[in-house]
Amino acid sequence: MKKKVVNAMEVARLAGVSQSTVSRVFSPSTAVSEKTRHRVWKAAEELGYRPNALARGLIMNKTKIIGLIIRDIQNLCYPEILDKFIKGLRAKGYHVLLAHTENNEVNQDEVYQFLEYNVDGIIVIDTLLSLNTLAHLSKYNIPIILFNQYTEASSCSYHFVGCDNYAAGKDIGEYLLKQGHHQYACITGHRNGFMSHECEKGFRQVFQQRGIKTAIEAGDGTYEGGYKAAMRLLKGGSPPDAIFCASDLMALGAADAARSLNLSIPEHVSIVGFNDSVMASLHPYSLTTWRQPFDELIAITIKTLLDDIDGRIKSPVSILLCGVLIKRDSVRASHNTDGALNSE
Amino acid sequence: MKKKVVNAMEVARLAGVSQSTVSRVFSPSTAVSEKTRHRVWKAAEELGYRPNALARGLIMNKTKIIGLIIRDIQNLCYPEILDKFIKGLRAKGYHVLLAHTENNEVNQDEVYQFLEYNVDGIIVIDTLLSLNTLAHLSKYNIPIILFNQYTEASSCSYHFVGCDNYAAGKDIGEYLLKQGHHQYACITGHRNGFMSHECEKGFRQVFQQRGIKTAIEAGDGTYEGGYKAAMRLLKGGSPPDAIFCASDLMALGAADAARSLNLSIPEHVSIVGFNDSVMASLHPYSLTTWRQPFDELIAITIKTLLDDIDGRIKSPVSILLCGVLIKRDSVRASHNTDGALNSE
DNA sequence: TTGAAAGCGTTACCAT
DNA sequence: ATGGTAACGCTTTCAA
Numbered sequence: 001m002k003k004k005v006v007n008a009m010e011v012a013r014l015a016g017v018s019q020s021t022v023s024r025v026f027s028p029s030t031a032v033s034e035k036t037r038h039r040v041w042k043a044a045e046e047l048g049y050r051p052n053a054l055a056r057g058l059i060m061n062k063t064k065i066i067g068l069i070i071r072d073i074q075n076l077c078y079p080e081i082l083d084k085f086i087k088g089l090r091a092k093g094y095h096v097l098l099a100h101t102e103n104n105e106v107n108q109d110e111v112y113q114f115l116e117y118n119v120d121g122i123i124v125i126d127t128l129l130s131l132n133t134l135a136h137l138s139k140y141n142i143p144i145i146l147f148n149q150y151t152e153a154s155s156c157s158y159h160f161v162g163c164d165n166y167a168a169g170k171d172i173g174e175y176l177l178k179q180g181h182h183q184y185a186c187i188t189g190h191r192n193g194f195m196s197h198e199c200e201k202g203f204r205q206v207f208q209q210r211g212i213k214t215a216i217e218a219g220d221g222t223y224e225g226g227y228k229a230a231m232r233l234l235k236g237g238s239p240p241d242a243i244f245c246a247s248d249l250m251a252l253g254a255a256d257a258a259r260s261l262n263l264s265i266p267e268h269v270s271i272v273g274f275n276d277s278v279m280a281s282l283h284p285y286s287l288t289t290w291r292q293p294f295d296e297l298i299a300i301t302i303k304t305l306l307d308d309i310d311g312r313i314k315s316p317v318s319i320l321l322c323g324v325l326i327k328r329d330s331v332r333a334s335h336n337t338d339g340a341l342n343s344e
Numbered sequence: 345m346k347k348k349v350v351n352a353m354e355v356a357r358l359a360g361v362s363q364s365t366v367s368r369v370f371s372p373s374t375a376v377s378e379k380t381r382h383r384v385w386k387a388a389e390e391l392g393y394r395p396n397a398l399a400r401g402l403i404m405n406k407t408k409i410i411g412l413i414i415r416d417i418q419n420l421c422y423p424e425i426l427d428k429f430i431k432g433l434r435a436k437g438y439h440v441l442l443a444h445t446e447n448n449e450v451n452q453d454e455v456y457q458f459l460e461y462n463v464d465g466i467i468v469i470d471t472l473l474s475l476n477t478l479a480h481l482s483k484y485n486i487p488i489i490l491f492n493q494y495t496e497a498s499s500c501s502y503h504f505v506g507c508d509n510y511a512a513g514k515d516i517g518e519y520l521l522k523q524g525h526h527q528y529a530c531i532t533g534h535r536n537g538f539m540s541h542e543c544e545k546g547f548r549q550v551f552q553q554r555g556i557k558t559a560i561e562a563g564d565g566t567y568e569g570g571y572k573a574a575m576r577l578l579k580g581g582s583p584p585d586a587i588f589c590a591s592d593l594m595a596l597g598a599a600d601a602a603r604s605l606n607l608s609i610p611e612h613v614s615i616v617g618f619n620d621s622v623m624a625s626l627h628p629y630s631l632t633t634w635r636q637p638f639d640e641l642i643a644i645t646i647k648t649l650l651d652d653i654d655g656r657i658k659s660p661v662s663i664l665l666c667g668v669l670i671k672r673d674s675v676r677a678s679h680n681t682d683g684a685l686n687s688e
Numbered sequence: 689t690t691g692a693a694a695g696c697g698t699t700a701c702c703a704t
Numbered sequence: 705a706t707g708g709t710a711a712c713g714c715t716t717t718c719a720a
Contacts, residue, residue, distance in 0.1 A: 001655055002405060003485045005459065007697055018707045023699060033705055048480060053460040054398045054407065055697035058712045061346060063398065065441075065461075072427060079422045086444055095457060097409075098442045100430055113439060115349065116397040117409075136392060141347045223626070249622075256627035278593070282567070283600035284628040311345055351713055362691045367715060377689060399713035403696045 006047045015043035026051045057118060066094050066305070067114035071126040072102040077275055077294065081125065081147075084298045092306055094120070105130045111137060121305045123147060126195075134158070143308035147301055148292075150194045157316060159308065161301045163292040164320040165195050169202025169244075171325060172272050172290060176242045177206060179334050181270060184212065185240035187229045187250050190220035196246055199274065203244055215240060219250040226250025230257035234269070241269050242331075248273035248280045251287055255330065266332035276326050286329040293321050350391045359387035370395045401462060410438050410649070411458035415470040416446040421619055421638065425469065425491075428642045436650055438464070449474045455481060465649045467491060470539075478502070487652035491645055492636075494538045501660060503652065505645045507636040508664040509539050513546025513588075515669060516616050516634060520586045521550060523678050525614060528556065529584035531573045531594050534564035540590055543618065547588055559584060563594040570597025578605055578613070585613050586675075592617035592624045595631055599674065610676035620670050630673040637665050 008022040015022070017036055024030040025040040032040075043049075057063035066089055070082065086096050097117060099110040105128050114122055121143040128151050129137070129144070137144060144158035176184060186203050189196045200216070207214045217233050219225035226245055233240055234257065245251035251273030258269045265271055273280055273289035280287040300319055307313045352366040359366065361380055368374040369384040376384075387393075401407035410433055414426065430440050441463060443454040449472050458466055465487040472495050473481070473488070481488060488502035520528060530547050533540045544560070551558045561577050563569035570589055577584055578601065589595035595617030602613045609615055617624055617633035624631040644663055651657045 001485065002464065002487075002653075003483070004405060004696095005462070005484060009697080019697090020699085020707060020709090021705085023697095024706085027699075031705060036705080048483065050456055050460050052402070052462065052697050054402045054462055055712085056699075058396070058398045058402060058697085058714090059699045061348060061712080068442075082426075082442075083416060083444060086442060090443070095461070096442045098412075098426075098430060098440045099434070100427060112394055116394050117439070118349070118396065118398055120346065139347070139392065140349060141345065143346075223622075252626060259627075278567075279623055279626070282596060282623070282626075283603075309346075348712095353713080363713090364691060364693095364715085365689090367713095368690085371715075375689065380689080396713050399696085400715075401696095402698085402713085403715045405696080 005052070006049045007052065008049070011040065011043045011047055011049045014047060015039045023051075061118070063118050063120055064094050065097050065117060065119045067099065067111075067117075067119040067122045068096050069099045069101060069106050069110055069122070069124045069127065072100050077277060077292075081294060081298065084294060085123065085125075085302070088298055088302045092302065094306075101127055104128060106133060108133045108136075115140065115142075120309050121145070123301065123305065124149070129158070143305055145301055145305050145308075147297070148195055159301075159304050159317040159319075161297055161304065161317075161319045162195060162321075163297065164322045165199035166202040166205075167320075167322045168274075168290050168292075169199040169204075170206055171202075171322075172244050172274075173203040173206030175325060176244065176270060176272065176331065177210075179242075179270065179331055181240075181242035181332075183215070183238050183240040183242065185215040185217065185233050185243045187217050187219040187226055187233075187243060187245040187254060189246040189250070190218070190222075190225065199246055219245065219247075219253070221247055221250060223249050223253040226253025227257045228253075230254035231261075234258060234261055234263065242272075243269060244272045244274075246274050248275045248277045248287060248289055251289065251330075252279060252285055255285055255287070265330050270331040272331060280326070281328070288328045288331045289326050290323050291326050292323040297321055349396070350393045351396065352393070355384065355387045355391055355393045358391065359383045367395075405462070407462050407464055408438050409441050409461060409463045411441050411443065411455075411461075411463040411466040413443045413445060413450050413454055413466070413468045413471065416444050421621060421636075425638060425642065428638060429467065429469075429646070432642055432646045436646065438650075445471055448472060450477060452477045452480075459484065459486075464653050465489070467645065467649065468493070473502070487649055489645055489649050489652075491641070492539055503645075503648050503661040503663075505641055505648065505661075505663045506539060506665075507641065508666045509543035510546040510549075511664075511666045512618075512634050512636075513543040513548075514550055515546075515666075516588050516618075517547040517550030519669060520588065520614060520616065520675065521554075523586075523614065523675055525584075525586035525676075527559070527582050527584040527586065529559040529561065529577050529587045531561050531563040531570055531577075531587060531589040531598060533590040533594070534562070534566075534569065543590055563589065563591075563597070565591055565594060567593050567597040570594025571601045572597075574598035574601035575605075578602060578607065586616075587613060588616045588618075590618050592619045592621045592631060592633055595633065595674075596623060596629055599629055599631070609674050614675040616675060624670070625672070632672045632675045633670050634667050635670050636667040641665055 008019045012019040012022045024032050101107050111133050125147045126149050146160045148162040150160050217229040219229040263269050273287045276289045276291035280289045304317050353363045356363040356366045368376050455477050469491045470493050490504045492506040494504050561573040563573040607613050617631045620633045620635035624633045648661050
């Protein structure tokens with residue numbers, strides 16, 4: 001059985017002071033004489049005392065716990081993002097209670113769990129909160145921030161920080177256009193989230209503006225999905241020589257599909273991915289892709305959340321940061337408008 | 345400011361019962377009449393009441409929180425493992441307080457944090473606890489389980505569950521031997537952990553037994569490290585035609601190094617990885633690798649931990665499970681002993 | 689079956 | 705600067 005840890009009362013007895021004084025010693029910026037402070041420290045050290053965060057949280061109504069909900073993503077930048085959040089929050093004295101969901105909307109239950117533990121704030125990564133959940137949450141005035149997923153249907157009281165995927169899609173489209181291609185296509189992810197739509201929308205916008213047709217194929221976010229979608233495109237009527245994939249993994253699948261048809265990259269087909277994951281830089285792929293500015297995004301997310309927790313923010317904050325194109329070798333060099341593929 | 349959530353007293357007032365009764369309704373298996381139970385439920389529903397886990401944890405000395413410490417690993421099976429732990433623990437009603445470390449030994453501070461929140465148990469993934477930390481922890485009788493990392497210097501009171509890497513290394517060595525190669529090499533990871541050593545030891549053992557020499561090169565766990573280590577090997581005096589890499593990522597690097605020397609895989613060089621990560625199955629690599637039985641390992645870890653928490657275990661448990669070789673196309677087919685590469 | 693009251697380990701207020 | 709005491713929201717014992 002788990003043993004009880006030593007409490008402030010025992011430290012007080014050993015140090016020959018009151019329990020209140022022990023508490024004060026462990027509360028930052030409270031007046032205690034240097035002498036007693038040392039006595040208490042020594043006693044605490046000797047007994048291995050550390051204040052009980054649960055009791056503290058109970059009385060202070062602040063737990064220093066942040067509830068983090070992340071979507072079940074095998075493909076994405078999960079480790080990177082998670083690590084950075086944990087580190088960043090930790091540096092500010094906060095701890096992370098972690099939950100994850102596989103749905104497009106957070107399980108209401110997860111949020112209730114967080115509420116039971118009286119978390120100081122909630123970060124939702126790559127997924128959404130249902131209106132029900134939001135309504136319930138709004139009663140408690142607990143800061144919520146959505147990271148990299150957004151919904152328009154919100155009169156809501158949460159913050160949003162994410163990548164400007166519309167701009168990203170546009171940039172990618174314009175880059176492919178500038179490099180000169182004949183037929184443009186886009187392989188979309190499986191998520192019905194706002195963010196991926198934005199990305200696709202930006203991409204299409206570039207061509208729509210100029211009256212150029214683009215083919216859209218649905219991948220499902222996986223390698224296989226990308227492979228198959230690319231196959232459909234490349235074996236179709238007007239095979240593209242420029243494909244933008246909404247995720248790196250799909251892009252790798254698309255690249256391998258092209259190669260299996262004896263098309264070289266980037267000579268016959270240019271491919272652009274999204275996310276700049278580890279795999280993108282692998283030698284046989286050397287994928288041109290889009291890097292989201294996670295460092296800044298996460299720093300802003302944490303700052304915003306803590307500012308809200310500490311009452312320094314009144315109204316919802318909404319921040320979009322643009323990423324940057326990482327140019328590798330999967331897009332053909334400029335001005336090479338000829339020599340493109342017109343038949344299978 | 346965060347608002348106070350509704351408490352049991354308010355529910356009691358609305359339902360016209362005592363606060364104790366409300367508590368009983370939310371404590372499983374406590375005798376309450378059907379009629380009052382319904383009244384309380386209705387009142388609770390109406391007010392949106394959920395018991396405060398902190399207060400409950402304080403009085404019960406059980407928080408239903410598990411502290412999880414994971415090493416900062418970009419390459420490994422981080423997402424998979426983490427997801428499975430969270431899901432598995434969640435299914436048993438436990439929550440995860442997450443910390444991570446980049447060191448070979450867990451930061452003592454992390455453990456103290458867990459203690460402050462009075463976690464019911466601690467899972468340490470892929471790293472170790474210092475003797476100091478262990479000494480401190482042992483005072484509290486709090487269940488600890490080490491996952492996939494182990495130290496021999498332990499008189500200790502923690503459990504251990506992991507992959508039998510020695511057996512894995514042996515299996516891999518024997519497989520490469522069976523397929524017939526001339527010169528065997530091993531690229532090791534950067535960690536000075538027990539587990540990777542075991543793996544390497546098993547591999548070497550196979551050849552030592554038979555008086556066959558093996559070359560050992562240190563990678564650092566990264567793609568680049570694998571690439572460079574393979575380069576050193578392949579450009580060296582007696583270049584290997586069979587290379588075992590202690591991680592998939594290094595194996596990919598090694599594969600690309602071989603290709604850059606115009607060596608094909610597996611005709612000129614066989615390569616075996618470790619972990620069966622997503623990248624291993626990528627088309628251009630189709631890497632033969634080792635899959636650790638994470639599902640079972642994690643299930644056992646959780647079961648052991650919860651058994652200990654509930655007092656069903658008296659002495660430390662130590663469990664090793666063997667993985668399985670995933671045969672793809674990076675190792676040459678059997679009995680093809682000739683045609684191996686003897687010079688650069 | 690239910691209610692009153694003690695206690696979990698803190699912090700915060702009011703004295704001194 | 706320090707000590708006494710109420711309060712945080714819950715579970716649990718003891719009475720009724």
